Amino acid sequence: MANVTSTAAEPERLQLLRVLGPAHIWALGVGIVLVGEYMGWNFSVGKGGMIAGLVACWVAGLLYTCVAMIDSEVTSTVAAAGGQYAQAKHIVGPLMAFNVGLFLVMAYTMLEAANAITVGFLLDTVAGMQGHSGLNQQPFIILAIMFLAWLNYRGVLATLTFNLVITAIAFLAIITLFISVQFGASNVPLDFSAVTTDPLPYGWVGIVAALHFGLWYYLGIEGTCQAAEEVRSPARSLPYGTMAGIMTLLIAATMTWYVCSGLVPWEYLGQAGTPLFDAARVTGSTGLMILLFVGTTFATLASANGCINDASRAWFSMGRDRYLPSWFGAVHPVYRTPYRAIVFLVPIALIFALGAPLDQVVTFSILSGLLGYTFMTFNMVMFRNKWPLDTIKRGYVHPFHPLPTIVLLILCSTAYFAVFLGYGTQLSAMMCFYIVASLWFHFRRYQFVRRGDQFTMPWPKPVGY
Amino acid sequence: MDTWNILEYVAWALSAMFGVLMLIDLIRIDTTYDNELLISSREGEIEATAERHEI
Structure with a gap:
């Protein structure tokens, strides 16, 4: 049995394998998110027109740049599986940590389900184009989840190397489409006349409403820190991979808006299921069409793959700390993966993928993500107050503190309002769920938590304690 | 039965x-290994030895 930690004083222990580098971190973060460029973001154009779509793209980009900067600093210091859950445990407290763990698991499992639904939809579209109507999507949805869960079960290096390859291909597909259109490969010229003739069809409130779907461009980039216990040099690799990831996404998002808005009329673009694939179809180039279909499929699979990785790490960490039954905190003795957490989350993803509509699943994922970003704001303030820069070493120190925190909080508030405009009932239901879960944790579960063992970072006492 | 029907079964x-x-x-795995070993992972063990978090 290789790599088992054991000393004369302590019994042998199984740990997750430290085998990842910065490229895997990039692949994990961008892989989860890039599917948002291939679908979903375009509903922002439907909510408020082309200008609103672009504003949502850049405002959400600013929000996520703040998320990436804040997360990079904290996670380069709290380098543990569970990511923001481990941060909350050390900086805020157990109840916050339990909630953040749930936000992570819900956001990633819902996103995984949404991706599986999309795989079924894509194959149905292709079957329809070949004259086969009424494809049964269920076996393909189940296969996507089962295959990726099996890959995750077998080892993190193979899983994220697979993600690196398919994410790079999906990103290059967007760049190829952009360059091809610029060099006249399209039968239809780029047309931005609606920017001047119909700039804001629903007024300024359209921009606010568009923000909800603008988040889709970048949702999940914070997932990079879930690999903290499996990366060789967390203090260096995590900030490097995360910041490279958000820069990649800002470029991809702007190119996507430009090409799609120029080729597809905004009234259609606002409702399209696969906007980049549709833009490729408009060019009339078979090569581009095939490339963007492959890109769409790869982006979807990469996202589901990263989501399984991240949700299982968060669930595993909570089990390891007894926030959930300790059975979930097991590590596979050969593959060194949180195998019980991976298997347990498979039926949950299947239930949502087979039994819930796509927009509801996506909205629940976005809401859980938003709650997590809101936590990051006061977590960052508490982190700097309790452990100022001169007390502990950080792998990355983000500039202009507390400006990114304030900007993030303002943008989160605006995004809540935007979600409330379209999905007020779901927002309320989600809040009720987390309140009930918190009550269960406080009154029933916390008695099983090993209180002294959960604070593991070798930090000095916080200022004021 | 066309290709797509076969793909569904596959x-x-x-x-x-x-x-x-x-x-x-x-x-x-659960029947071969002792459960105490399987759940023996501890957060921050490598962190404690590799990175001291000291200025």
């Missing part, structure tokens, strides 16, 4: 195969 079969592979391995 997808069902592969799904079942991956599911069974995971379940068999999970049961095999």
Whole structure:
């Protein structure tokens, strides 16, 4: 049995394998998110027109740049599986940590389900184009989840190397489409006349409403820190991979808006299921069409793959700390993966993928993500107050503190309002769920938590304690 | 029966195969190894030795 930690004083222990580098971190973060460029973001154009779509793209980009900067600093210091859950445990407290763990698991499992639904939809579209109507999507949805869960079960290096390859291909597909259109490969010229003739069809409130779907461009980039216990040099690799990831996404998002808005009329673009694939179809180039279909499929699979990785790490960490039954905190003795957490989350993803509509699943994922970003704001303030820069070493120190925190909080508030405009009932239901879960944790579960063992970072006492 | 119908059956079969592979391995591991060893992972163990967080 290789790599088992054991000393004369302590019994042998199984740990997750430290085998990842910065490229895997990039692949994990961008892989989860890039599917948002291939679908979903375009509903922002439907909510408020082309200008609103672009504003949502850049405002959400600013929000996520703040998320990436804040997360990079904290996670380069709290380098543990569970990511923001481990941060909350050390900086805020157990109840916050339990909630953040749930936000992570819900956001990633819902996103995984949404991706599986999309795989079924894509194959149905292709079957329809070949004259086969009424494809049964269920076996393909189940296969996507089962295959990726099996890959995750077998080892993190193979899983994220697979993600690196398919994410790079999906990103290059967007760049190829952009360059091809610029060099006249399209039968239809780029047309931005609606920017001047119909700039804001629903007024300024359209921009606010568009923000909800603008988040889709970048949702999940914070997932990079879930690999903290499996990366060789967390203090260096995590900030490097995360910041490279958000820069990649800002470029991809702007190119996507430009090409799609120029080729597809905004009234259609606002409702399209696969906007980049549709833009490729408009060019009339078979090569581009095939490339963007492959890109769409790869982006979807990469996202589901990263989501399984991240949700299982968060669930595993909570089990390891007894926030959930300790059975979930097991590590596979050969593959060194949180195998019980991976298997347990498979039926949950299947239930949502087979039994819930796509927009509801996506909205629940976005809401859980938003709650997590809101936590990051006061977590960052508490982190700097309790452990100022001169007390502990950080792998990355983000500039202009507390400006990114304030900007993030303002943008989160605006995004809540935007979600409330379209999905007020779901927002309320989600809040009720987390309140009930918190009550269960406080009154029933916390008695099983090993209180002294959960604070593991070798930090000095916080200022004021 | 066209290609897509065959692909549907292939997808069902592969799904079942991956599911069974995971379940068999999970049961095999759980019955072979002591549970205390399987849940022995501790957060921050490597962190404590590799990175001291000191200025």
